Amino acid sequence: MDAYRHVNNTIYFRYCEQARTQMLGFEGSAEAEVRSRTPDPEAEPTDGHVLISADMEYKRPLVYRNNRAVEVQSWVTRIGNSSFDLAHRIVAPGDLGPEARHFAACFSTMVAVDKAAQRSRKLRAAEVTMLEGYLDPALPVPMPGGRRGPQ
């Protein structure tokens, strides 16, 4: 929370990051636990994903309320050769439908990288399958600034 008694704009980036790391099964996440039971033989310890762009649209201020949580809904909107797009919406718990009154929506792009070589790499088949599981065409793709807004 900041001096305006709003959750500060930078914190929304943290919420989305947290949701993203859980979804993509980063080390230590519940998703990683699940996947560790069926390991991908092609996976390398140097595999990683980096964020290259995040575009957040703030719709309604998030104010501090006792015992009230927010939910971050995350899904995949595009899968490329080495990159993919993610959408996030920050909503009141349970408000997950296409018409949700979200507090903020984020559109972001990530790239698969080889952390040791510091280069992008192709997404592995298992990663593509994992990402496909998070495609949700029913949800509106966030477009901060609109089609004709500044990019």
Place this chain on the structure above:
Amino acid sequence: MSDGGSGLKHRSELQVRWGDQDAYQHVNNVAYAAYLQEARAEMLDAAGVRAKASARQGTFVVARLKVEYLRQLTFRPAPIAVTTWVSAMSPARITLRCEIAEPVDDGLGPYCRGLTVLVPYDLENDYPRRVSEAEKAALTHFLVPDPQ
């Protein structure tokens, strides 16, 4: 200038903090958003748009923040340079652009490019307001419109 822009961009030098790094030993994406916010506050102050921390009127809220991460930034004792300018102004929104780069150009381009949309907003009445004439005049100081 014919378009009313000053051609002047605001420049801040900020320190990367040890805790800004993440497990990849990169400066974390959230820290960039904080650097842009810090530089934005300095730019607004330098322009003469001064809202006290306790102000409930005459304030701005962030309606959009886009960050493009172009180069890895790692912890270093030397400061980084954040350049911030007003790229567009209308009665109900102010668009800022910003860049994080080396204080002395190393020819490798910026670490990040940002776009921030500020909306003039009265917290007291919880309602959007208009950019005042005084704010408009002050912000013109750092107005560098996007090339057409």
